[in-house]
Amino acid sequence: MKKIRVMITGIAGKMGQELVRTVAQQKDMLLVAGCDISQVGKDAGEMCGIDAIGVIIEMDLGVTLREVRPDVVCDFTYGEALRKNLPLYLENRVNMVIGTTGLTPEELKKLEDECQQREIGCLVAPNFAIGAVLMMQFAQKASQYMERAEIIEFHHPQKKDAPSGTAIKTAEGIIEAKDRAYEEKSFELLPGSRGGRLGTVNIHSVRLSGFVASQEVIFGGEGQTLTIRHDSLSRVSFMPGVLLAIRKIAKNKHFYYGLDKIMKL
Incomplete structure (x- = not known):
């Protein structure tokens, strides 16, 4: 079975660490990279209290994206950081699961247009619970x-x-x-x-x-x-929704705003 290659931006944050622990337990996913401005050089697993997983935290997002080529990148940073990260995600045509809030309606529409033009899957959700x-x-x-x-x-x-x-x-x-x-x-x-x-x-x-x-x-x-x-x-409450989003975005080159768009409600 081909595993979904996952990368986490903001991996040293509380959501990032919880996602490391969660992805490590999934049979259909493989954590291949993580970026942050802190904990650089440390093993992502050891950082969040589990065994070493061989993923070293990097700082240079652009270089990491080009070298690793993940299937899906999960961004849990903050508004200004996300604005700097988005051009790199789009340039590298990587599918995105974005839990970072702060984008304006105009910015969301621009992102949607860019994703559609480049055939990139993207889900932006203000809440994954x-x-x-x-x-x-x-x-x-x-x-x-x-x-x-x-x-x-x-x-x-x-x-x-x-x-x-x-x-x-x-x-x-x-x-x-x-x-x-x-x-x-x-x-x-x-x-x-x-x-x-x-x-x-x-x-x-x-x-x-x-x-x-x-x-x-x-x-x-x-x-x-x-x-x-x-x-x-606890942040464990967000993980089922994030996993649902990763699996959906890895296969569908569409733009979604809100987790409800991929749930059967």
Whole structure:
């Protein structure tokens, strides 16, 4: 059986390390390379607490891509790093699974066009947890029956962007299902106390130690409220979704935004 040759960019980060441990256990995958700006020169397996796997962490992304020629590269870095990495992925025509958030709608459309022109498979997902995808689906359905919604998202302090990509995609789904005019009647004594706003949906971002990734979507209606919540208690929760994406992108030269696009929902 031909194995999927996987490369991880941002391999020394928490998501990268979890993915090393996960890919190492898959019979149909082989980790062939990893890049980062830290832990350079170390064995990827030993770095994340398992046995040595013979994959040495590199710093030069362009050279590594040309020498290794992976089937799929997984990028779990941060917005500015991803913007520098994308031209190299496209130049080397490597299929991409991107968990890094922060790209604008315009940047996503440009990436989609580039992938289609070069026949490159790409999946960009703000959240790889299956439960989070279901939460977004349920929220979109509920929005058809409830008056309006607000979102509260909770992440660890190291998360660089706010609001999260998951919160934005959830709000977009709610707006798509039912976007009606809403007049904000409250007055902010402290600017920003009502959070940010996308369409009719207010989004509040919490950054505290102890959280991995959680989100509440709170709906209000006549005499009732409805709360839909998802909690990722560890980064293990993201791995089934990442594996699903790798297997899909290795065989399909299409562009997908959101894990839901490849799930049977």
